Amino acid sequence: MTKTNPGRFFEDYKVGQVIRHAVPRTIAEGERALYHALYPARHALYSSDEFAADCGLDGSPMDDLIAFHVVFGKTVPDISLNAVANLGYAEGRWLRPVMPGDTLHSESEVIGLKQNSNGKSGVVYVRTRGVNQVGETVLEYVRWVMVRKRDQDADAPETVIPELAAVVDPADLIIPEGLSFASYDFELAGEPHRWSDYAIGEKIDHVDGVTIEEAEHMLATRLWQNTAKVHFDATNRDDGKRLIYGGHIISMARALSFNGLANAQMIVALNGGAHANPCFAGDTVRAWSEVLDKAETAAPGVGAIRLRLIATKGDSAGFPLKGDDGKYLPEVLLDLDYWALMPT
Amino acid sequence: MTKTNPGRFFEDYKVGQVIRHAVPRTIAEGERALYHALYPARHALYSSDEFAADCGLDGSPMDDLIAFHVVFGKTVPDISLNAVANLGYAEGRWLRPVMPGDTLHSESEVIGLKQNSNGKSGVVYVRTRGVNQVGETVLEYVRWVMVRKRDQDADAPETVIPELAAVVDPADLIIPEGLSFASYDFELAGEPHRWSDYAIGEKIDHVDGVTIEEAEHMLATRLWQNTAKVHFDATNRDDGKRLIYGGHIISMARALSFNGLANAQMIVALNGGAHANPCFAGDTVRAWSEVLDKAETAAPGVGAIRLRLIATKGDSAGFPLKGDDGKYLPEVLLDLDYWALMPT
Amino acid sequence: MTKTNPGRFFEDYKVGQVIRHAVPRTIAEGERALYHALYPARHALYSSDEFAADCGLDGSPMDDLIAFHVVFGKTVPDISLNAVANLGYAEGRWLRPVMPGDTLHSESEVIGLKQNSNGKSGVVYVRTRGVNQVGETVLEYVRWVMVRKRDQDADAPETVIPELAAVVDPADLIIPEGLSFASYDFELAGEPHRWSDYAIGEKIDHVDGVTIEEAEHMLATRLWQNTAKVHFDATNRDDGKRLIYGGHIISMARALSFNGLANAQMIVALNGGAHANPCFAGDTVRAWSEVLDKAETAAPGVGAIRLRLIATKGDSAGFPLKGDDGKYLPEVLLDLDYWALMPT
Structure with a gap:
């Protein structure tokens, strides 16, 4: 054996099954520094303990996407090792900031199954939770992936497709305890634009581009203990390239979005997302955003803004997205829909 | 808009204008570890808490050049985004060690302006200060850059050229509080050569070479939140290379200088510096130094040594510098003039 | 001079000579994070403070190989700068976990010398110790290297070849104070296989492969302050490649061995090892292991397992090792023999 x-x-998944993923991880100042080396991350609340304290927090939390990547990475050996495609995300919420020294592990519940008509694979829906050392859930999201069958003759399970919200209701957004933007320092944050300056429908070209190297995306992906071999083993492909972890593009695009969205400080919900096309070393990533919605919150000076974040390996100036056929343009890498918190 | x-x-700069730069940054053990991974840094005082404590400090400070890069990086969006050239440095002084956990931000005062005769650009002189979380200045330096005009027809400002010291007077060097080399351990530091062993005019070939990779200089430059696009976007150039941040060469050369100057522990002043030629991935960096001056200090066993540090992408054995025409040789990358502290 | x-x-080495190596190093969370970025390291005891505490330790120690690399790196300027070959290891033991914040330095005693018959070089045997800030030895091992003579006419020293154990006796393994696997969580650790599930002679193909980049091995090697120039200077070779530090392959293979040996948590002894062939950027590293021996220990639920760890740049499925001529196959990179601790 x-x-x-x-x-x-x-055929190994059953609806209701709960999988406790392996390898808990303590994350601290080292992961924060690496995040800043791997991505052009500049949101002040995640860069400065003082700035975060002035916003009512106990020092600067780990970047929200560090929490996401760590929680996600742990699910790979159980959920996506035999996955053919990562199909979607929904109902993602950040429930509590992750602070340096916290230890996270992940758990997933299977909430849906649907065998494909070809009988060779099926779609698995899981709700994943990241849990800290005192048992608090810090993050949760639904993901669905297409997974191969071991045995094509295995019976199809009963089809269960979960009902998922198209968008996290602003009333369900969790504002970190104590957060206040009442005395927010726009100058130190880097831009004067506040929540009230953004209009629904407004598009922002984030201008800057970053050309990606093999060493960088592998460092990042390993850091999250995501060991899917397509990201590391060049012998998988004739051109010696490695498929870049989709989360690397999420972080790169989010960091690039600082230029125009410097005050969209905290990510609180992931409404949906698609990895539109694969990305490889040598591609130059650019990003643009569209304001999809806005909502008030109960916290002092804190507004919520719903943003569509697009990453492209082409020019971002023309806001590329989909072709006349309704399909993503070949240069589009990522289409992400999230809620962030911003000073009003 | x-x-x-x-x-x-x-035309956006006025003499006397003070710019408070964005994105304060807390730096800690993670940045230290990355510094040691990015550069062959071995000066013992920055490597070991015990060694630093034996020199009278409260543990090992962050490398002096980490402080410089962090402070410098914050100025880029305000000072050098439209710069054509980084022309010089002067009157740089390290005023206080930066310890893990400190939070830095930067401020610059415009101290000089001179429009070029072509009317297309001008020289901007700024005095930049790095300030910690309790308001203490940890570092200051003057830098001047050539910046494009937005509108070539805009009026030229009154020319103001600041009087800058060619060299920081040794009497103005700030010795960190408590510093003593009275019981300095030369064996642990790595070399037996003390301040009194170095002669003015002496040249030292640091022998070792490091070939630079794209991934490395981008990791470094992002770590300092320096987001000037020329360092990251390969589509800017036909050859797909990215211009390497000049500070990367400073740190590389300084680290290489350990071999021959292991006891030039702390940098306390930056007298001047020129990025003589651009550096690209694939270049192999070597370094040599010349002793320019020596001075005594009031601290026990602590001498000051003024060093010229040259980085080259060619051979360092012949001490390459300038041609018969007085111009830097094409292989010379950096010409830096600094004061360091050394056991007498 | x-x-x-x-x-x-x-000819500079004398039997009995003790060399105290330079540049002590404080290692902390930053080095840990970098280790996880450089290698696909997932052993839970080194990933989670909580998991380690549940095993009776005061939080998660630094990876055992971080301790090894740091201690080894310091010896390079004194032992292997003029070495022609790294010949072997023996009698390696980890005596005490290294915790974040510890400061290490290294000392080596020359325990053997044998001039080669060609008169151009000789073999130097050293016993190296890593010592922490309170003077405790955390690690010791014997290494022997072939070193060039400065002067071929220098007299040969008396030949002294130390008697070295082929294998560290299980009775001599040091179990970290307090270690207990009595309530070990196999699910969180990632695999169900316990000590009693492994049979002597069993071979495990670790399946996964990682293609190595120049930037990565240089980051790693610098992090351990190993500055042997062959690892960094591409101008040393016509093909512009740099010889990868053998320890990088050790860490890569050990991390890959998680897949099949997730519960071989702590390395406690290094019985021997050979860097069978050089490795270069572009090579894809795979690994396989063989169970060589098993032994009980006095600690609750803790067994010792002796493993042979082979790294290859070819396929690992066929368990490549040596050819009919008894020589390592050209694709084999590493042959390491070590003791690890595992839940019984």
């Missing part, structure tokens, strides 16, 4: 992990196949 | 930062143009 | 370090030559 082999002792290595063959991963789960479609 | 665009929400992204277009940067300042020459 | 040159001030740079020329390194020691064969």
Whole structure:
């Protein structure tokens, strides 16, 4: 019997099943510094303990996407080792800031299954939670992936497709305890634009581009203990390139969005997202955003803004997205829909 | 109206103007570890808490050049986004060690302006200060850059050229509080050579070479939140290379200088510096130093040594510098003039 | 007189000589995060403070190989700067976990010398110790290297070849104080296989591969302050490649061995090791292991397992090792023999 992990196949999942993922992780100042080296991250609340304290927090939390990547990475050996495609995200919420020294582990509940008509694979829906060392959930999201069957003759399970919200209701956004933007320092944050300056429908070209290197995306992906082999093993492909972890593009695009959205400080919800096309080393990533919605919150000076974040390996100036056929343009890498918190 | 930062143009600067730069940054053990991974840094005082404590400090400070890069990086969006050239440095002084956990922000005062005769650009002189979380200045330096005009027809400002010291007077060097080299451990530091062993005019070839990779200089430059696009966007150039941040060469050369100057522990002043030629990935950096001056200090066993540090992408054995025409040789990358502290 | 370090030559070593190596190093969370970014390291005891505490430790120690690399790196300027080959390791033992914030330095005693018959070089045997800030030895090992002579006419020293144990006796393994696997959480650790599930002679193909980049091995090697120039200077070779530090392969193979040996948590002894062939950027590293022996320990639920760890740049599925001529196959990079601790 082999002792290595063959991963789960479609027929191994049952609705209601809860999987406790392996390898808890303590994250601290080192992960923060690496995040700043890997991405052009400049949001002040995640850069300065003083700035965060002035916003009512106990020092600067770990970047929201560090929490996401760590929680996500742990699910890979159980959820996506035999996945053919990462199909979507929904109902993602950040419930509590992750502070340096916190230890996270992940758990996923299977909430839906649907075998494909070809009988070779099926779609698995999981709700994943990141849990800290005192048992608090810090993050949750739904993800669905297409997973191969081990045995094509295995019976199809009963189809269960979960009802998922198209958008997290602003009333369900969790504002970190104590957060206040009442005495927010726009000058130190880097831009004067406040929540009230953004109009629904407004598009922002984030201008800057970053050309990606193999060493960088591998460092990042390993840091999150995401060991899916397509990201690391060049012998998988004739051109010696490695498929870049989709989360690397999320972080790169979010960091680039500082230029125009410097005050969209905290990510509180992930409404949806698609990795539109694969990205490889040598591609130059650019980003643009569209304001999809705005909502008030109960916290002092804190507004919520719903943003569409697009990453492209082409020019971002023309706001590329989909072609006349309704499909993503070939240069579009990411289409992400999230809520962030901003000073009003 | 665009929400992204277009940067300042020459006509946006006024003498006496003070710019408080964005994105304060807390720096800690993570940045230290990355510094040691990015550069062959071995000066013992910045490597070991115990060694630093034996020199009278409260543990090992962050490398002096970390402080410089962090402070410098914050000025880029306000000072050099539309700069054509980084022309010089003067009157740089380290006033206080930066310890892990400190939060820095930067402020610059415009101290000089001179429009070029072509009317297309001008020289801007700024005095930049790095300030910690309790308001203490940890570092200050003067830098001048050539900046494009937005509107070539804009009026030229009154020319103001600041009087800058060619060299920081040794009497003005700030010795960190408590510093003593009275019981300095030369064996642990790595070399037996003390201040009194170095002669003015002496040249030292630091022998070792490091070939630079794109991933490394981008990691470094992002770590200092320096987001000047020329360092990251390969589509800016036909050859797909990215111009390497001049500070990367400063740190690389300083680290290489350990081999021959292991006891030139702390940098206390930056007298001047020129980025003589651009550096690109694939270049192999070597360094040599010349002893320019020596001075005594009031601290126990502590001498000051003024060093010229040259980085080259060619051979360092012949001490390359300038040609018969008085211009830097094409292989010379950096010509830096600084004061360091050394056990007498 | 040159001030740079020329390194020691064969005739500079005397049996009984003790060399205290330079540049002590404080290691902390930053080094841990970088280790996780550089290698696909997932052993839970080194990833989570909580997991480690549940095993009776005061939080998660630094990875055992971080301790090894830091201690080893310091010896390079004194032992292997003029080395022609790294010949072997023996009698390596980890004596005490290294915790974040500890400061290490290294000392080596020359325990053997043998001039080669060609008169051009000789073998130097050293016993190296890593010592922490309170003077405790955390690690010790014997290494022997072939070192060039400065002067071929220098007299040969008396030949002294130390008697070295082929394997560290299990009775001599040091179990970290307080360690207990009595309530070990196999689910969080990532695999169900316990000590009793492994049979002597069993081979495990670790399946995954990682393609190595120049930037990564240089970051790693610098992090350990190992500045041997062959790892950094591309102008040393016509193909512009740099010889990868053998320790990088050790860490890569050990991290890959998680897949099948997730519960071989702590390395406690290094019985021997050979860097069978050089590795260069572009190579894809895979690994396999063989169970060589097992032993009980006095600690609750803790067994010792002796493993042979092979790294290869070819396929690992066929367990490549040596050819009919008894020589390592050209694709084999590493043959390491170590003891690890595992839940029984």
